[in-house]
Amino acid sequence: MNQKQATCQHKLMVTRDALEVIQGKWRLPIVLSLTFGDKRFGEIQREIVDISPKMLSQELKALEVNKIITRTVYDSMPVTVEYSLTPLGKSMRKMLDEILDWGVVFRKEVVVK
Amino acid sequence: MNQKQATCQHKLMVTRDALEVIQGKWRLPIVLSLTFGDKRFGEIQREIVDISPKMLSQELKALEVNKIITRTVYDSMPVTVEYSLTPLGKSMRKMLDEILDWGVVFRKEVVVK
DNA sequence: CCGAATCCTGTTTGATACTG
DNA sequence: CAGTATCAAACAGGATTCGG
Numbered sequence: 001m002n003q004k005q006a007t008c009q010h011k012l013m014v015t016r017d018a019l020e021v022i023q024g025k026w027r028l029p030i031v032l033s034l035t036f037g038d039k040r041f042g043e044i045q046r047e048i049v050d051i052s053p054k055m056l057s058q059e060l061k062a063l064e065v066n067k068i069i070t071r072t073v074y075d076s077m078p079v080t081v082e083y084s085l086t087p088l089g090k091s092m093r094k095m096l097d098e099i100l101d102w103g104v105v106f107r108k109e110v111v112v113k
Numbered sequence: 114m115n116q117k118q119a120t121c122q123h124k125l126m127v128t129r130d131a132l133e134v135i136q137g138k139w140r141l142p143i144v145l146s147l148t149f150g151d152k153r154f155g156e157i158q159r160e161i162v163d164i165s166p167k168m169l170s171q172e173l174k175a176l177e178v179n180k181i182i183t184r185t186v187y188d189s190m191p192v193t194v195e196y197s198l199t200p201l202g203k204s205m206r207k208m209l210d211e212i213l214d215w216g217v218v219f220r221k222e223v224v225v226k
Numbered sequence: 227c228c229g230a231a232t233c234c235t236g237t238t239t240g241a242t243a244c245t246g
Numbered sequence: 247c248a249g250t251a252t253c254a255a256a257c258a259g260g261a262t263t264c265g266g
Contacts, residue, residue, distance in 0.1 A: 008149050008160060011213055012142050017224055018216030019141060025239080028132060029125055036121050041248050053241060057249055067223050074138060078247050079246090088222050091215065098211040100124055102204065103131030109201050110180050111130055136227050137258080165260060170229060191227050192266080231264075233259070246250085 014072055022064050025101070026059045031068060031092055032086070038084035068092070134179050134185035139172045143199070144181060144205055145185055181205070186206070 022028055026048070033039060033047050045056055060083060063069045068089040074080040083093075122165075135141055139161070146152060146160050157168055173196060176182045183200040187193040 006144060008235065011145055012161065014216035014220060015141055015145055017220045018182050018212050019138065020127070021219060022212070023136065023138075024168055025136075025158065028128055032128055033121060045248095048125065050240095052242090053247060054241090055253090058239095066219075081248060088219070091218055095208075095211040095215040098208040099131050099135070101126055101209040103127035105204055106134060106179075107127060107130045158228095165231065167231095167261090168259065172261095192229095194228060227266100229265090231262105233260105233262085235258100235260080237256105238266105239263075240254085242252090244247100244251075 002083065004035060006021060021063075021068065024059065026055055027063060028096070030056070030059055030063065034069060034083060034085050034089070035093065038082050040083070042083055044083065063089075133208060134176075134181065137172065139168055140176060141194055141209070143169070143172055143176065144202060145209060147182060147198050147202070148206065148209065151195050153193060157196065176202075 007111060029048050029051075031045055039047075041053075043057065044060075045051060045053065048056070060069065060071070064071055065107075067086055069083050072082045072084070072085055074082065138160055142161050142164075143157060146157055152160075154166075154169065154173075158164060158166065161169070173182065173184070180199055182196050184197055185195045187195065187199070
């Protein structure tokens with residue numbers, strides 16, 4: 001399936017595409033947090049402790065543009081906004097798991113040593 | 114093994130560790146390029162077309178510090194410097210594959226559409 | 227050939243305060 | 247609650263020059 005065109009050049013291209021979404025300090029943490037269930041703005045902010053509302057808002061927008069998450073406004077009083085993963089967002093699961101697994105290895109080998 | 118402490122908070126921590134290495138425009142591409150075999154500075158530069166020598170040098174150093182790659186100098190004339198993945202670097206393979214796989218999906222769903 | 231050193235710029239990120 | 251506005255700081259990245 002993806003073993004045709006598996007040249008270094010081709011892989012470099014795909015990596016760049018993926019990096020556009022993955023990149024930055026906050027996007028992966030946000031996606032990760034949403035894998036635990038739909039959340040509201042404030043909930044995410046409380047979970048990712050040191051993110052500013054500005055960054056959160058900005059990164060959520062970027063993720064929405066890239067079709068990773070959806071934003072739903074409930075016209076209650078006060079307004080409630082919920083964020084949830086799209087199918088594409090959910091498809092990041094395996095990747096996320098591998099990153100996590102490697103993070104554990106890296107932590108053991110380098111961070112704590 | 115990693116299902117104890119698999120809370121959202123714990124995962125967020127590990128993600129941050131991994132992100133420190135993964136982050137930036139060039140690190141993953143560099144590591145990817147080295148999965149195809151040991152390479153010299155110039156070879157990497159020719160493969161990752163639009164990287165400047167400064168960035169390449171800088172990112173190679175960072176990867177070395179994090180024990181992802183090793184730098185070997187051969188005292189030939191002129192000097193030759195070879196970069197290769199450490200075992201830790203090689204352990205990124207699965208993660209890299211998943212990122213690649215997801216990159217393909219993302220490209221199909223968003224980039225080209 | 228393999229970089230190091232310097233300088234410079236624009237983008238990213240952050241702190242803080244404020245609004246519907 | 248769910249953001250926006252503003253201003254400042256940090257950093258990534260590029261251009262150029264230089265050396266062993």
